[in-house]
Amino acid sequence: MGLPIDPITNLQNNSLQAYQSAPTNDLSSVDFMTLIITQMRNQNPLDPQSDSDWMAQMAQFESLSQMKTIASGIQVMQGLEELSSATSMIGKQIIGQQVNAIDLVRDMVGREKYGAPFLQLSSAQKVDVNRDDRVVAAAADVPNAGREISGMVERVVVGPDGIPLLWVGGKAVDLFTVAEIS
DSSP states (O other): OOOOBOTTTOSBOOSOOOOOOOOOSOOOHHHHHHHHHHHHHHSOTTSOOOHHHHHHHHHHHHHHHHHHHHHHHHHHHHHHHHHHHHHTTTTOEEEEEBOOOHHHHHHHHHHHHHSSOGGGSOHHHHHHHHHSHHHHHHHHTGGGTTOEEEEEEEEEEEOTTSOEEEEETTEEEEGGGOOEEO
């Protein structure tokens, strides 16, 4: 099946996926308790559910909750590992693929000018950020996303999606497209 396609870079990327607030079918603890209460209210009084059945449900819920916590911790550790890998490349010559950096540059300029990422700015501040020469240059450079570039890694920047990117000559390079390091 291959790696997922990153919606920001349109490149295959197995790095930390951004949090998406889309509705899910996962049961929260509140949903589970509501379900238990509904079961209790609607059970047949002549044939009530046994205590062992309730205990089994509670144990399953606790197990599911612990698995979610572990999965979340693994995802955080993966993100930290990616950031560590990226920072180890600072000062090294690389060859990799350029990504669309417009959102990243907007965030950088927004933080520099107003102390907040682009999405947290007011409409007037967003207009000002979009007029900044660096943002205009990044917008003009969008067609070059996917092209191979080489140079020294100047710094590591984390995009709005939480994915670390390498900054090479004013361009963002996806860590997972690096073909050569020297």
